[in-house]
Amino acid sequence: KQWHLGMFEIGRPLGKGKFGRVYLARERSSGFICALKVQYKSELQHGSGVEKQVRREIEIQSNLRHPNILKLYGHFHDSKRIFFILEFAGKGELYKHLRRENRFPEWKAAQYIAQMASALRYLHRKHVIHRDIKPENILMGIHGEIKLSDFGWSVHAPNHRRATLCGTLDYLPPEMIKSGNKDNSYDEKVDLWSLGVLTYEFLVGEAPFEDTPVMTQRRIARADMTIPSFVSPEARDLIKKLLVLDPNKRLPLESVQQHPWILKHCVKGERAANREKSSGRD
Numbered sequence: 215k216q217w218h219l220g221m222f223e224i225g226r227p228l229g230k231g232k233f234g235r236v237y238l239a240r241e242r243s244s245g246f247i248c249a250l251k252v253q254y255k256s257e258l259q260h261g262s263g264v265e266k267q268v269r270r271e272i273e274i275q276s277n278l279r280h281p282n283i284l285k286l287y288g289h290f291h292d293s294k295r296i297f298f299i300l301e302f303a304g305k306g307e308l309y310k311h312l313r314r315e316n317r318f319p320e321w322k323a324a325q326y327i328a329q330m331a332s333a334l335r336y337l338h339r340k341h342v343i344h345r346d347i348k349p350e351n352i353l354m355g356i357h358g359e360i361k362l363s364d365f366g367w368s369v370h371a372p373n374h375r376r377a378t379l380c381g382t383l384d385y386l387p388p389e390m391i392k393s394g395n396k397d398n399s400y401d402e403k404v405d406l407w408s409l410g411v412l413t414y415e416f417l418v419g420e421a422p423f424e425d426t427p428v429m430t431q432r433r434i435a436r437a438d439m440t441i442p443s444f445v446s447p448e449a450r451d452l453i454k455k456l457l458v459l460d461p462n463k464r465l466p467l468e469s470v471q472q473h474p475w476i477l478k479h480c481v482k483g484e485r486a487a488n489r490e491k492s493s494g495r496d
């Protein structure tokens with residue numbers, strides 16, 4: 215399908231990301247509402263690997279179909295800009311909700327982590343590592359479901375990173391910051407570490423290793439964090455099973471979805487109803 219700008223009515227600007235602006239848009243012929251992300255080619259430094267990242271983002275995200283992963287419907291470009299036709303998530307950036315509420319109640323955090331684990335299982339089955347899981351890269355749909363977005367940093371596993379890391383170190387696993395890791399090679403298990411950091415941040419309102427950049431690196435390398443006493447023992451158990459230095463000892467996604475803290479807060483509708491019925495309890 216050959217997309218072009220004339221096919222869309224551009225609505226209000228939704229906001230600016232790190233690499234461009236996002237607008238509400240409607241596809242004229244169908245009336246379909248979407249989000250149009252515009253990136254200026256001039257802003258993508260030539261040869262810095264960012265162009266390759268954009269191509270990879272398109273190739274990876276356009277082949278993904280999952281309720282908790284933001285869909286990329288298509289893309290097109292003109293002489294100066296690249297346009298991404300993206301799924302519209304009505305409630306915007308999850309981290310704005312987190313900052314506003316300071317921290318999420320355990321039932322809400324558990325539901326978000328369960329949805330993230332489902333999205334990551336889907337990605338890992340396709341040997342895609344997201345590598346940049348943090349609240350800033352998660353959007354929220356109108357029914358409060360979360361949508362993992364921004365695949366600019368995702369790659370096919372296994373991988374060793376070349377592009378320089380920018381932005382917060384808070385979510386990086388030890389194997390991605392340790393210079394000791396000879397060729398910086400790592401695999402999907404980096405997303406398990408980030409899921410642990412995300413769980414902590416949802417429940418505490420700040421990242422577990424938040425500090426000055428030097429101290430953050432040191433604390434990550436030692437998995438040096440303290441979990442406040444208001445965090446329930448079940449949630450504490452899950453965080454401690456994900457924030458493990460040895461990637462192979464981190465709790466696998468299947469076990470995350472079966473963890474007592476997740477099961478306690480994410481009763482499935484019909485299964486729970488059937489259980490109620492069969493046990494005759496009201």
Ligand SMILES: COc1cccc(-c2nc(Nc3cc(C)[nH]n3)cc3ccccc23)c1
Pocket residue numbers: 228229230231236249251284300301302303304305306307353
């Ligand atoms: C920096 O603030 C930014 C940046 C980019 C988008 C939003 C934003 N986005 C969306 N939905 C989206 C965005 C995409 C790519 N799909 N669906 C909804 C919103 C609602 C209120 C405020 C802001 C919103 C904010």
